[in-house]
Amino acid sequence: MDLLNALVAVLNYIIVPATAYGAQLALGALGVTLIYGILRFSNFAHGDTMAFGTALTILVTWGLQGMGISAGPLPTALLALPFGIALTAAFMLATDRVVYRYYRRVRAAPVVLTMVSAGVMFVMNGLTRVLIGVDEIRFADGARFVISPQEFKAWTGLAEPLALRSTQVITVVTAALVVVWLFWFLAKTRTGKSMRAFSDNEDLALLSGIDPNRVVAVTWILAAALTTIAGTLYGLDKTFKAFNYFQLLLPIFAAAVVGGLGSPIGAIAGGFVIAYSEVAVTYAWKKVATYIVPGWEADSLMQLLSTEYKFAVSFTILIIVLLFKPTGLFKGKSV
Amino acid sequence: MSFLDASDMTGGYGAADILHGCTLKVEKGQIAVIVGPNGAGKSTAMKAVFGMLKLRGGSVKLDGEDITTLSPQDRVKKGMGFVPQVNNVFPTMSVEENLEMGAFIRHDDFHETMEQVYDLFPILREKRYQNAGELSGGQRQQVAVGRALMTKPKLLMLDEPTAGVSPIVMDELFDRIIEVARTGISILMVEQNARQALEIADMGYVLVQGANKYTDTGAALMADPDVRRTFLGG
Amino acid sequence: MSTHQPKAARGGALRAPLFFTIIALLIAIEGMTRGWNGALGILNMGLISAVIALGLNLQWGYAGLFNSGVVGFVALGGLAPVLVAMPPTPGAFAGGGWGILIALCIAVATVVAAVWLNHNLKGKARAVAIIVTLIAGFFLYRAVFDPAVAVIEKINPSAQGNLGGLGLPTLIAWPVGAVLAAGAAWVVGKTALGLRSDYLAIATLGIGEIIVAVLRNEEWLARGVLNVNGIPRPWPVPYEIDLQANADFIARAAGMGLDPVTASTITVKLLWTALFALVLIGLLLLAQLALKSPWGRMMRAIRDNEIAAAAMGKNVTRRHLQIFVLGAAVMGLGGAMMISLDGQMTPSGYNPLRYTFLIWVMVIVGGSGNNWGSVLGGLLIWYLWIKAEVWGPTLMGLITAHLSDGAVKQHLVDSAAHMRLIVMGLVLLLVLRFSPRGLLPER
Incomplete structure (x- = not known):
């Protein structure tokens, strides 16, 4: 019985939240890796693009709620998501047109593009603040739990509760659908293949008649969709706060590098590696230990690192990968 | 009039010219080979034919049509195929996807062409689902040639196709190239291995400092004592 | 920024003096219209910004290293006054x-x-x-x-609860701040240099976040979010209260027709200015000497063509590590100066937008690779940053003047303060696009 309780505790406090978080990171890292593979720079504006897209989605959500439209047990934000994606994509395409395109034409060094993306980051950060302010926003509505802790306890008779929030289920399901669609798109469609070809060997792709402007445009649209979905899911699961999204940049980058920059499958693996490590390292294991070793009362929380240091986990994993396997778990672009 | 007629090409990448009135002609279904010492401008001449280099003088005509001002992409549409010397495949894509990308500009059904490529290079059929980056050097070159054939070019240009492959593989590649020429495709190629290349060439161009030094049939050049002594090592 | 074609800078030798005169005028106008206390306040933080920008210019301008964790090195430097100058906790x-x-x-x-x-x-x-x-x-x-x-x-958690300092003079803390930042830079550089440039950018982003997280959470160190107050000022800067109690000073102030409070605040600010200017001039001198030395030439050679430099037998990674550590040390120095000026350590104030990316704007706008440019950028951008906060609402007030009162107008007016982020982003983008070599291009 105690072992079961320990298992439920691990499930409740680690597996479930980390899976949802990992799915969000994976979507973010997919965007980073896509931009890196096609446009060949690390996009520092990625976190703020997530915030921007989410802010737009929230505004549309409020609009829908104002009109009395809802999605029943599902959050209204899911209905608003397509609008958020479309608006963000339009913004990204416009940004590419007025900002990035020039640097592609002069074949600027990647580090210059990264710098440029920092400028875009400033602008998007400011725009997000103007749009929606700096406060924490909760915008999840609909049913709260798929499995509520009380029900679970009553149903199983265990001492430990298990909560499965609907936002967590929605996150994982949505992320899975998006990933499956993205992989199908990249593997099977003509446009997807041309994007991979462009990422693989730009000169040969041009030689083969692949239109670079089209590839770049599709990349920005996909990146806008991925960031907006990731950001909205994160906001539904936790809350929306613009600055937190900026801070997600580190775990997202770490996930992309750990998986191998430019490798979509690596981005997903990286996202989950980072998420599970972060949650496991910052979890207080005392309760689980007490269940597993009966009669022993640990004198500390048995927490390896306090939650404030979750970034240290991403950073440490990042450093370890850089030291031992700079191309990442799944061979990305070489060093 | 020759099928490819590139006359008096003059130009270079920067201020200094590399090509000085270089002329290259290829007849239908024939193999023309450009040989010469390092730095003679062999690859540059081929890139000029393909439009990767802005000419200050001269013209390029394909099948009687003047294409001097066209971009490389447009020349592909006009019936040119080009196989670069290095980075000539998509390494993380499968062999079949590489061929598909070769046919990117085509909007008709290209599966028949793909079958022809597989017939020409049977090993590619065997490895069609394997990533091109995982193949051996010789196999990769076959993918590269196959990719260029997917547009059904009338002129195929190869920049040192045998660079870095073993002599056995080189012989096999040359055999394939002859087979390609037999289907009616004209071939223009740059080669380091001058002797072997001239053996299969209908026409040979010896370039020195960006200009034609000797121009004759492959066999005649092989027989020319001057050419033998200076360029073929005796 | 070697990828862009150099454009001849208009104005030649007179360009730099001209721009610095403009800055002086801006400060003077500020002083005459809004009071010298505020003007000197902007100037002082501008000087510190210039120091930090000089540090970043060493890394980016000299060596092309992308450091996105400036905030961490500045914060770590700021820890030094707490550890050195505060009295020890009994x-x-x-x-x-x-x-x-x-x-x-x-x-x-x-x-x-x-x-x-x-x-x-x-x-x-x-x-x-x-x-x-x-x-x-x-x-x-x-x-x-x-x-x-x-x-x-x-121990006394309401006021202390931390290790306290060594009770040494604050000036000693400044080089200590430099050493702390240099140490952290060495660790990051050792792992991330020599790999692709993006990796350094990502790794420094991480170390920046972590250093700030440490300062925020380790209460034993610098009391975390509880802040450390009352960090002693360095010699020779006195406290206003002491000056106001000094009969001599009051008499002299009266002689100049000033009341003691104004006179004391301005005297204090001017002393800070002198102290910071001295440090900045010293650094600038060293940086210029270094730039013109064989070492500086080699650095720029490596930046412009790493492969060629490596082929000539230069150990590129080692050199990069050197300059990365040096640049971080200068940032740490700036961070220590800043905390001394503020007199308090507020870890929650270390925002990457303000302390990393704004410094970037300073270096790029001033002219990467040009030390004078970084100083100019530091002063100018800091001035704009402060003033944009004032101008934003004014401008928004004008724009929305014809709108009827309502939620939209209120929202726009409220959000005007965030406009400066957009302005800074646009400044960075415009300079990168149309004048990538900055106001004072590298020669």
């Missing part, structure tokens, strides 16, 4: 100080052991040994560290 060191020191030694020893194992073992044994060492080291560290921290944080 009983803290005896209670837990040694424990913490031992714990830190254990941490360092663990990492050194892991590195040694990494170099001297092979295969599976290596991985197992390293993991075992790291885990054992971590738990040993926590076992020593946690009780020590608990002891310290129990």
Whole structure:
């Protein structure tokens, strides 16, 4: 019985939240890796693009709620998501047109593009603040739990509760659908293949008649969709706060590098590696230990690192990968 | 009039010219080979034919049509195929996807062409689902040639196709190239291995400092004592 | 920025003096219209910004290294005044100080052991040994560290609860700040340099976040979000209160027709200005000498063509590490100066937009690779940053003047303060696009 309780505790406090978080990171890292593979720079504006897209989605959500439209047990934000994606994509395409395109034409060094993306980051950060302010926003509505802790306890008779929030289920399901669609798109469609070809060997792709402007445009649209979905899911699961999204940049980058920059499958693996490590390292294991070793009362929380240091986990994993396997778990672009 | 007629090409990448009135002609279904010492401008001449280099003088005509001002992409549409010397495949894509990308500009059904490529290079059929980056050097070159054939070019240009492959593989590649020429495709190629290349060439161009030094049939050049002594090592 | 074609800078030799005159005028106008106290305040922070920008220019301008963790090095430098100049907390060191020191030694020893194992073992044994060492080291560290921290944080928690400082003069803290930042830079540089440039950008982003997180959460160190107040001022800057109590000073102020309060604040600010200017001039002199030396030429050669430099037998990674550490040291110095000026340590104030990316704007706008440019950028952008906060609402007031009162107008007016972020982003983008070599291009 105690072992079961320990298992439920691990499930409740680690597996479930980390899976949802990992799915969000994976979507973010997919965007980073896509931009890196096609446009060949690390996009520092990625976190703020997530915030921007989410802010737009929230505004549309409020609009829908104002009109009395809802999605029943599902959050209204899911209905608003397509609008958020479309608006963000339009913004990204416009940004590419007025900002990035020039640097592609002069074949600027990647580090210059990264710098440029920092400028875009400033602008998007400011725009997000103007749009929606700096406060924490909760915008999840609909049913709260798929499995509520009380029900679970009553149903199983265990001492430990298990909560499965609907936002967590929605996150994982949505992320899975998006990933499956993205992989199908990249593997099977003509446009997807041309994007991979462009990422693989730009000169040969041009030689083969692949239109670079089209590839770049599709990349920005996909990146806008991925960031907006990731950001909205994160906001539904936790809350929306613009600055937190900026801070997600580190775990997202770490996930992309750990998986191998430019490798979509690596981005997903990286996202989950980072998420599970972060949650496991910052979890207080005392309760689980007490269940597993009966009669022993640990004198500390048995927490390896306090939650404030979750970034240290991403950073440490990042450093370890850089030291031992700079191309990442799944061979990305070489060093 | 020759099928490819590139006359008096003059130009270079920067201020200094590399090509000085270089002329290259290829007849239908024939193999023309450009040989010469390092730095003679062999690859540059081929890139000029393909439009990767802005000419200050001269013209390029394909099948009687003047294409001097066209971009490389447009020349592909006009019936040119080009196989670069290095980075000539998509390494993380499968062999079949590489061929598909070769046919990117085509909007008709290209599966028949793909079958022809597989017939020409049977090993590619065997490895069609394997990533091109995982193949051996010789196999990769076959993918590269196959990719260029997917547009059904009338002129195929190869920049040192045998660079870095073993002599056995080189012989096999040359055999394939002859087979390609037999289907009616004209071939223009740059080669380091001058002797072997001239053996299969209908026409040979010896370039020195960006200009034609000797121009004759492959066999005649092989027989020319001057050419033998200076360029073929005796 | 070697990828862009150099454009001849208009104005030639007169360009720099012209721009610096403009800055002086801007400050003077500010002083005459809004009071000298505020104007000198902008100037002082501008000088510190210039110091930090100089540090970044060493890394980016000289060597092309992308450091996105400036905030961390500035914050770490800011820790120095707390650790050096604050009075020691009674009983803290005896209670837990040694424990913490031992714990830190254990941490360092663990990492050194892991590195040694990494170099001297092979295969599976290596991985197992390293993991075992790291885990054992971590738990040993926590076992020593946690009780020590608990002891310290129990001492007078409402006012102290931290280790306190050494009670030494504040000026000593400045070089210490430089050393702290340099140490952190060495660790990051050692791992991330020599890999692709993006990796350094990502790794520094991480170290920046972590340093700030440490300052925010380790209450025994700098009281975390509780802030450390009353950090002593360095010689020769006096306190306004003391000046106002000084009969001599009051008499002299009266002689100039000033009331004692105004006179004292301006005197204090001017002394800060003098002190900062002195440091900045010294740094500028050193940086210029370094730039013109064979070492500086080599650095720029490496930046412009790493492969050629490596082919000439230059150890590119080593040189990069050198300059990365040096640049971080200058940032740390700037951070220490800033905390001395503020008189308090507020870890929650270290925002990457303000302390990393704004510094970037300064360097790029001033002209990467040009030390004078960084100083100019530091002063100018800081001025704009402060003024944009004032101008934003005014401008928005004008724009929305014809709108009827309502939620939209209120929202726009409220959000005007955020406009400066957009302005800074646009400035950065416009300079990168149309004048990538900045106001004062590198020669």
